[in-house]
Amino acid sequence: MTVPRAERLVVDGLGRLPQFSHAGRIGDTLHVSGTLGTVDGLDLAEGIAGQTTQTLRNIGRILDAAGAGWDAVAKVDVYLHDMADFAAMNEAYSAFFHDPDREMGAPPARITVGGADLALGALVEMDCVAAAPVDPAGPAVGRRAALIPRRNGFVEHDGETIYFEVVGEGGVPLVLSHGAGGNHAIWFQQAAHFAVGRAVVVWDHRGYGRSSDHADRSGPEVATGDLLAVVDHLGIERADLVGQSMGGWTSVGAVLERPSLARSLVLADTLGGITSPSIEAAAAGAHRPEVPGDAAHRLGLHPAIDPSLADRDPARAHLYQQLAETASVDVPTLIGRLLATRHDVDDAARITCPVLCVVGDRDPLFPPAAVRGLADLLPDARVAEIPGSGHSPYFEDPELWNLVVGRFLDGLD
Numbered sequence: 001m002t003v004p005r006a007e008r009l010v011v012d013g014l015g016r017l018p019q020f021s022h023a024g025r026i027g028d029t030l031h032v033s034g035t036l037g038t039v040d041g042l043d044l045a046e047g048i049a050g051q052t053t054q055t056l057r058n059i060g061r062i063l064d065a066a067g068a069g070w071d072a073v074a075k076v077d078v079y080l081h082d083m084a085d086f087a088a089m090n091e092a093y094s095a096f097f098h099d100p101d102r103e104m105g106a107p108p109a110r111i112t113v114g115g116a117d118l119a120l121g122a123l124v125e126m127d128c129v130a131a132a133p134v135d136p137a138g139p140a141v142g143r144r145a146a147l148i149p150r151r152n153g154f155v156e157h158d159g160e161t162i163y164f165e166v167v168g169e170g171g172v173p174l175v176l177s178h179g180a181g182g183n184h185a186i187w188f189q190q191a192a193h194f195a196v197g198r199a200v201v202v203w204d205h206r207g208y209g210r211s212s213d214h215a216d217r218s219g220p221e222v223a224t225g226d227l228l229a230v231v232d233h234l235g236i237e238r239a240d241l242v243g244q245s246m247g248g249w250t251s252v253g254a255v256l257e258r259p260s261l262a263r264s265l266v267l268a269d270t271l272g273g274i275t276s277p278s279i280e281a282a283a284a285g286a287h288r289p290e291v292p293g294d295a296a297h298r299l300g301l302h303p304a305i306d307p308s309l310a311d312r313d314p315a316r317a318h319l320y321q322q323l324a325e326t327a328s329v330d331v332p333t334l335i336g337r338l339l340a341t342r343h344d345v346d347d348a349a350r351i352t353c354p355v356l357c358v359v360g361d362r363d364p365l366f367p368p369a370a371v372r373g374l375a376d377l378l379p380d381a382r383v384a385e386i387p388g389s390g391h392s393p394y395f396e397d398p399e400l401w402n403l404v405v406g407r408f409l410d411g412l413d
Contacts, residue, residue: 011065014058015041017119022062030066030132034079035059036122039312048085048123052092053387055126057399068132070096070403071410075109076128083114089124092387096403148195154210157229158222163210164203164230168195172263173239174409175201177227177247179270180334181304181324181392183209189398194406201239203230205250207329218329219337220246220273224253231261240264240409244394245304245365248272249338255351256343262353264412266405269359269366269391271374274343278376282369306362306390320395348377355381356408358401360389384408 008021009030015038016022023032035058037051038044045054063069080089089112097107108128118125152165165184174194176187184202194200205223207213227250231239241262243251248270255262271279300310300317302324310317355378359371368385375381384404386393394401 009062009066011062014061015043017042023066025066025132028131028133030063030068030072030130032059032062032128032130034119034125034127035062036118036120036125038120042120044120044122048088049092049387051123052089053095053400055124056093056096059126059128060399060403063130063132066130066132068130070108070407072130072132073108073128074130075111076126078110078112079116079118079125080112080114081116081118081123085123086112086114095384095387095400148192155226155229155233157226159215160206160226161210161212162203162206162226162230164201164234165191166234167191167200167202168197169199171198172412173199173201173231173234173236175203175227175231175236175239175241175251177203177223177241177243177250178205178208179245179247179304179392180327180331180338181302181320182244182395183323183326185209186320186323186395190394190402193398193402194409201230201234201236203227205246208327213329216330219334220249220253220341221337223250224257227251227254228258228261237261238263240266240412242266242268242405243270243272244268245270245391246334246338249341252343252351253341255353256347259350259352262351264354264356264409265351266356266358266408267371267374268394268401269363269371271366271370272343273338273341274348274374274377276345276373276377279370279373282373283367303364304391305396306360306388308388309390309396316395320392345377348374349379352379354408354412356384356405357381358384358386358393358404360391360393360396361385361387362389363391365391382408 007025009023011022014022020033023030035055037054039054045051080086148168150167155162178186184204187202191200191202204211206218239261241251241254248267249272251265252272255265300314301307302321305317305320357371357375359368361368372383375383386397386400389396
């Protein structure tokens with residue numbers, strides 16, 4: 001009798017003790033080792049919520065390296081140092097497995113055990129079992145990048161030249177509209193991730209990146225038309241639209257002007273111009289941390305990202321600063337145009353496609369309470385909060401943001 005041999009998996013850059021591998025595979029079954037919420041080697045994230053989120057993120061990296069995903073997980077075992085942390089752990093856990101009945105089916109089976117003395121003084125540890133068929137050609141993650149096509153170009157519209165880029169092909173296109181602090185390149189952590197089996201479109205608003213703004217009209221009044229010109233040029237009749245902050249105004253405008261275009265809408269840290277007395281009250285009551293007046297002269301500080309990013313990843317925080325400084329528009333004028341473009345409750349009721357409102361729990365510009373008020377006005381909306389993130393979780397915590405948005409999109413198929 002031939003005894004099957006176990007394959008052992010170690011993920012580069014992910015901390016572990018040398019006494020065990022990150023996972024072992026026997027046949028089509030993957031067993032993920034007990035995993036902690038470690039960052040930068042074996043340092044633990046802060047608090048039960050931080051460790052829970054980081055633990056799930058680390059398991060996600062292990063699954064990805066094995067060519068699997070969270071959909072392949074059959075059971076998760078959770079071990080808590082103190083059962084009093086159960087509620088806080090569950091709240092962070094729900095960021096990965098939120099609203100199961102409407103989006104992704106039931107979450108994995110789970111057991112939670114309290115009173116455990118955990119390695120390194122951790123507050124939580126998790127392991128899981130997943131289905132992971134062996135791919136004879138090797139891990140999909142390692143092969144797919146070279147197979148993804150990319151093209152770019154310009155659209156002439158309304159006297160301006162609008163730049164676009166398409167990564168991937170097939171499927172329902174995903175169209176990403178950036179905020180006032182970015183351009184098409186700000187989506188670099190999303191484009192390749194979502195371009196497996198579908199086309200991902202990124203583009204520059206007027207006066208950003210490679211798009212012109214000769215008439216100095218950058219803002220929501222013209223942005224919707226520019227977006228529709230791009231999708232028409234590409235022959236896109238139906239798409240999933242994502243709008244970050246300023247891009248939310250653009251995407252909402254496109255849905256209102258052409259409802260047939262949107263299979264779904266993701267409003268990322270934005271109200272998209274939709275307002276009501278309850279939304280305004282929630283926004284006014286938000287706690288807004290002070291931003292140093294000389295933030296532009298300090299490495300990694302920007303009002304659109306949480307200051308913690310500069311501490312944990314100064315290079316990426318600096319990159320955000322650099323990308324935000326490439327625009328030629330006058331930002332105060334642009335902000336005035338955004339605030340002057342408002343949609344009422346009746347407009348919100350016309351957005352009947354499925355909507356995901358995703359927001360950083362530390363967003364000082366569009367706080368979670370205001371975003372929840374927005375979701376209450378939309379016929380088919382849900383809210384996902386990204387813990388530990390400010391106004392730009394797609395940039396600050398791309399792994400979790402991509403997971404949350406990906407699950408929403410997968411639930412539409």
